[in-house]
Amino acid sequence: MDARQVLTEFFAGGDRAFIPNLSVDCSILGFHDGELKVLLLRWRGTDRWSLPGGFVRQDEPLDRAAARVLSERTGLERIYLQQFHAFGGVDRREDALAPVFESLGIHVPADHWMVRRVVSVGYLALVDFAQATPTPDVFSEECRWWDLHDHPPLLFDHDDIVTRAFDTVRHELQSAPVAASLLPERFTMPELHRLYETVLGRTLDRRNFQKWIRERGFVERLDERKTGRSHRAPYLYRFAEAQ
Amino acid sequence: MDARQVLTEFFAGGDRAFIPNLSVDCSILGFHDGELKVLLLRWRGTDRWSLPGGFVRQDEPLDRAAARVLSERTGLERIYLQQFHAFGGVDRREDALAPVFESLGIHVPADHWMVRRVVSVGYLALVDFAQATPTPDVFSEECRWWDLHDHPPLLFDHDDIVTRAFDTVRHELQSAPVAASLLPERFTMPELHRLYETVLGRTLDRRNFQKWIRERGFVERLDERKTGRSHRAPYLYRFAEAQ
């Protein structure tokens, strides 16, 4: 079933299955090449980008709607996913969406809630970059990672959402072992160290950092080391189960 | 205009002015007699209580809707008001609301969004207890303060909302001078001390607390003292302007 057909059905009554004027938007973050990345969608017929989002079914809890978006865009389930803020400013969305529907040859009633006002609940997802498979949705024709601090300006109020998502990660990282979600199952201390430095935006003493993180019992050292590069082989770690 | 008339108009089309399936609920907290209080409404024709809430106008930002609820229930404007979470579970609300509409002799379509599912955005408001004038809304016939830790079980998911609001206050109190909002403009150090002990739920050394709070520059000591009781007169303080 192609996008045009899906959307035509949506506007022909399929929209009733969803809560009007409400959406969830996911800031899906990954860590790669020493940089935080965010997953963005390019909308059909445009060069404009936005966060992946979706509408909420009438009988669907908010959290599940967010989990659905995450799984559809990345193929991942059971991921760190946290709601962080509802964005409720008033914005007229017609301008942004008109080219999309035009390129699909779909007529949307000018007063349909989707092109007028949408209150969006922002979710933060932290994923293992290597495990995610970026996949566009019906509105978009491209889905890929961008550098969190170097991406095109986003549609709607999504720049605000990304900013706030980043604040949330920075905050969470200092109180809980959420870094687990951003790394592969097994990782080295230098990798974890670099992740923290990147997110917090400042240098952390290598030795103090190691002491700090190990004292908290977040990680568990394995007997194995990671070899292959021309210097001392670092130990491998994995995150400790909840305790 | 009485409640019956307002609600009749609402269900006769007035509901179109609002975003369906969405509400804001305010945890309005005050401090009195050494206890945290929360403002609750008793619904018409019942002995059930809930948080004050309201629907969001189509052209109204979320924050403004919350501010409107706050001002209508307390008479206060420009108050500390912070969104803290969106509650998006699925709950059927018919059971809770039926007695209300019955007592008013109003017929509500069984599939109307208001009696089915509502996603609620929770706001936390901190007010000066003495300045607030509790006022019921059209759904309720009583509005009054309850002890935050000793109130009747609430309608819908409002017990969850209150719990989370309390978590939010406790967290905020330690990082920002929000206690200002819970006290009169001028207050004494023992009063502020008791407020912190109450909210944090533990004793705080009087001397260390004073040192801590003054070092942060949250408060400003006035030359005046508060007299009238038979022991050493405490200084008056006020909160420092943003700096």
Place this chain on the structure above:
DNA sequence: CGCGGTTTGTGTATCGCGGACACAATAGAC
């Protein structure tokens, strides 16, 4: 096969903040 370069693993001295604690000052009651 051994040497060099680069990165990782670990331990110790120091500082600052938070917590424990004691005594002097004072307003009103009598």
Place this chain on the structure above:
DNA sequence: GTCTATTGTGTCCGCGATACACAAACCGCG
């Protein structure tokens, strides 16, 4: 004037965070 309850203030101590240096080891090269 005395007494009592409460407030104002300063010092000591300990732990956790920060600053910092040296030994170990893997690969690559000659």
